[in-house]
Amino acid sequence: MARRDDEQADSLFDTQAEEAEQANAPLAVRMRPRGLDEVVGQAHLLGPGTPLRQLVERDVAMSLVLWGPPGTGKTTLAYVVSQATERRFVEISAVSDGVKQVRAAIDQAKRELGMSGRQTVLFVDEVHRFNKAQQDALLPAVENRWVSFIGATTENPFFSVISPLLSRSLLLTLEPLGDDQLREVIRRALTDDRGLAGVTSLTEPAEDHLVRLAGGDARRALTYLEAASYVAGREPIDVDVLEKAVDRAAVRYDREGDQHYDVISAFIKSIRGSDVDAALHYLARMIEAGEDPRFIARRLIVHASEDVGMADPSALQTAIAAAHAVEFVGLPEARINLAQAVIHLSMAPKSNAVIRAINEASADVRRGLVGPVPAHLRDAHYKGASKIEHGKGYQYAHDFPGGVVEQRYAPDAVAGRDYYHPTKHGMESRFSEVVERLRTVLRGGRQG
Numbered sequence: 171m172a173r174r175d176d177e178q179a180d181s182l183f184d185t186q187a188e189e190a191e192q193a194n195a196p197l198a199v200r201m202r203p204r205g206l207d208e209v210v211g212q213a214h215l216l217g218p219g220t221p222l223r224q225l226v227e228r229d230v231a232m233s234l235v236l237w238g239p240p241g242t243g244k245t246t247l248a249y250v251v252s253q254a255t256e257r258r259f260v261e262i263s264a265v266s267d268g269v270k271q272v273r274a275a276i277d278q279a280k281r282e283l284g285m286s287g288r289q290t291v292l293f294v295d296e297v298h299r300f301n302k303a304q305q306d307a308l309l310p311a312v313e314n315r316w317v318s319f320i321g322a323t324t325e326n327p328f329f330s331v332i333s334p335l336l337s338r339s340l341l342l343t344l345e346p347l348g349d350d351q352l353r354e355v356i357r358r359a360l361t362d363d364r365g366l367a368g369v370t371s372l373t374e375p376a377e378d379h380l381v382r383l384a385g386g387d388a389r390r391a392l393t394y395l396e397a398a399s400y401v402a403g404r405e406p407i408d409v410d411v412l413e414k415a416v417d418r419a420a421v422r423y424d425r426e427g428d429q430h431y432d433v434i435s436a437f438i439k440s441i442r443g444s445d446v447d448a449a450l451h452y453l454a455r456m457i458e459a460g461e462d463p464r465f466i467a468r469r470l471i472v473h474a475s476e477d478v479g480m481a482d483p484s485a486l487q488t489a490i491a492a493a494h495a496v497e498f499v500g501l502p503e504a505r506i507n508l509a510q511a512v513i514h515l516s517m518a519p520k521s522n523a524v525i526r527a528i529n530e531a532s533a534d535v536r537r538g539l540v541g542p543v544p545a546h547l548r549d550a551h552y553k554g555a556s557k558i559e560h561g562k563g564y565q566y567a568h569d570f571p572g573g574v575v576e577q578r579y580a581p582d583a584v585a586g587r588d589y590y591h592p593t594k595h596g597m598e599s600r601f602s603e604v605v606e607r608l609r610t611v612l613r614g615g616r617q618g
């Protein structure tokens with residue numbers, strides 16, 4: 171009996187210690203969802219019948235790789251899964267731990283399994299930071315189901331997680347939280363007893379600003395909110411307090427409204443005008459305001475062709491590479507790739523010949539200048555094509571000196587129309603002469 175009392179006293183002590191620890195924990199930790207139903211967003215992962223639900227409801231042993239931006243719920247999901255399935259939760263950080271800690275955690279999990287039958291969730295945060303040998307150390311435990319491995323990564327696992335580990339795990343992708351979802355996280359923290367209920371409140375503009383600053387990251391939203399609550403004391407948190415607390419000037423920028431269009435317009439015009447510093451300023455402004463980096467990358471891809479074009483064709487490659495980097499790496503690091511693309515495009519020689527060319531060609535088509543494709547160019551591969559003289563007289567360009575031959579390619583309606591007018595800038599300066607020479611040969615010595 172005495173022993174039972176001791177046990178009760180111990181567990182009471184544990185609970186009190188846990189509560190005290192919890193009370194001192196950062197707001198983001200206190201507000202960690204206790205069950206799947208408290209997880210905001212990620213509906214694609216949490217709906218009825220999804221693998222994650224099955225894992226929790228039917229307690230199937232499974233290994234997972236959770237891929238998503240910071241503060242979207244990777245650690246939370248791992249923890250919730252372990253709680254719901256009454257497994258031990260053991261966390262290893264790939265930043266500070268190594269093979270030794272991995273082996274020790276696996277040995278302990280095996281002992282627990284042998285002694286009490288209790289299973290372990292082995293959560294490896296930032297698993298992409300483990301090198302191959304370190305990831306290899308996890309394999310036997312995953313293969314033999316000594317643990318349910320859950321790896322979290324902010325980087326594309328196809329590049330950063332070894333394939334034997336990836337192929338033995340279910341890959342789940344988490345999305346950045348949307349504005350409304352961040353509002354829900356913030357409001358919950360302001361009204362929940364675990365959070366700031368009765369402690370502070372937030373003005374509407376400050377909430378908007380906080381959502382922007384969070385950039386899809388719930389942890390960041392809660393960290394900033396907590397910092398602001400210290401500065402505000404008993405007063406409501408307004409934009410000034412928030413600015414002071416997070417030490418960042420409010421970038422007054424409305425992602426849906428005019429500011430958004432003004433800033434993006436100034437950004438593009440600065441690139442076009444070759445003012446690299448102004449372009450970088452607007453880039454920084456958009457990033458700080460939480461603009462979607464994919465949106466910025468898409469604009470860069472368009473303007474690499476619209477404003478640089480053939481004056482430096484590699485600008486398009488840089489812009490596309492930056493867009494890939496945004497997908498693979500994500501913010502904050504991908505801001506560096508975006509900046510490189512902005513610098514490349516701003517410093518590159520400029521040409522609008524590409525957009526003018528396609529606009530003029532399209533204008534003619536819209537005016538009705540189309541007409542039949544010349545017979546000698548028509549498809550000659552099907553039976554009977556030769557009977558209607560399709561392909562007849564077609565000259566195979568490679569058979570001629572320089573690979574170019576006098577031949578009509580355009581339909582009558584636009585014969586002799588020149589759409590491409592190379593500028594004299596950058597690499598395109600070489601094309602003026604080339605295009606003239608080509609046109610002369612194609613048109614049998616006739617100019618224009």
Ligand SMILES: Nc1ncnc2c1ncn2[C@@H]1O[C@H](COP(=O)(O)OP(=O)(O)OP(=O)(O)O)[C@@H](O)[C@H]1O
Nearest residue numbers: 198201202209210240241242243244245246388389
């Ligand atoms: N989807 C979510 N719903 C509700 N709260 C969330 C969600 N995602 C994150 N949070 C809040 O943010 C805190 C941090 O989240 P969590 O540790 O799960 O993020 P993470 O994706 O593992 O981030 P990181 O990659 O930085 O480790 C949680 O304790 C919780 O308060």
